[in-house]
Amino acid sequence: MSIVAKKGKVPRIEIECCQPPACCDMRGLLSFLILHLLTKKKMYGAEIADEIALRKAEKPNPGTLYPTLKQLEKKGLIESSREGNAKYYKITPAGKEGILQAREFFVQAYGDIVLDSM
């Protein structure tokens, strides 16, 4: 754990998180995770990338992230609005509906793995 203080930014505590395993590929579920994050609060792209890095130890590549956001918006699950430099993304009612079903499916498929590890 370390404290990172960039000039003109709020100092931030960085917590080491465990790295992706060597044994098996852990890709997938990016749009699911983004939708889940946006149920908490509206966020802009780079903020979403940081949040994902906290969980998966690595930021998604811009070439991965932005097309995914565009696609979610096209489906009407999120909507965006410019605020200065940043483009904020916010979950829509359809998105909330969707993530409820997706979470249920996710728990059915993987829930026991989480419970086993605690």
Added chain:
Amino acid sequence: MSIVAKKGKVPRIEIECCQPPACCDMRGLLSFLILHLLTKKKMYGAEIADEIALRKAEKPNPGTLYPTLKQLEKKGLIESSREGNAKYYKITPAGKEGILQAREFFVQAYGDIVLDSM
């Protein structure tokens, strides 16, 4: 919930499980899930497919499943042995080591989603 009785087979209770959501793609983590299943008991291919169907409502296609099993074996994470018609897969010590790390990573990335939904 329904009871399915095939001729010459033990009657089996089929529990309806929720379908894949429309909102976002839920692919991925197949080798992770297989490795997790094999920590419980040794299984043959078709058995693994059934177990996955219980969780994800759909059997993985043979063209998905068997190459994945072959790859896991090539990496030394599982090993196989013929028993009559069936080919049983069993997790190796390296596989057990790997799945421990993978589970930890998985919980870090997605654990809160499961806990939020309960």
Added chain:
DNA sequence: AAATAGATATTGTGCATCCAATATCGTATG
């Protein structure tokens, strides 16, 4: 021996996700 059934396995195609590298856009600073 032939037919059937269950299990294993391959081929070819499509898509989401991942990367590295690069470009652009908006805002603040010198």
Added chain:
DNA sequence: CATACGATATTGGATGCACAATATCTATTT
């Protein structure tokens, strides 16, 4: 105005996971 910086965005290429369709292999049944 020029520079720098943070954020947004695209391009091109690789890989894993998904499908449909088909083939093979083993054991059982007729």
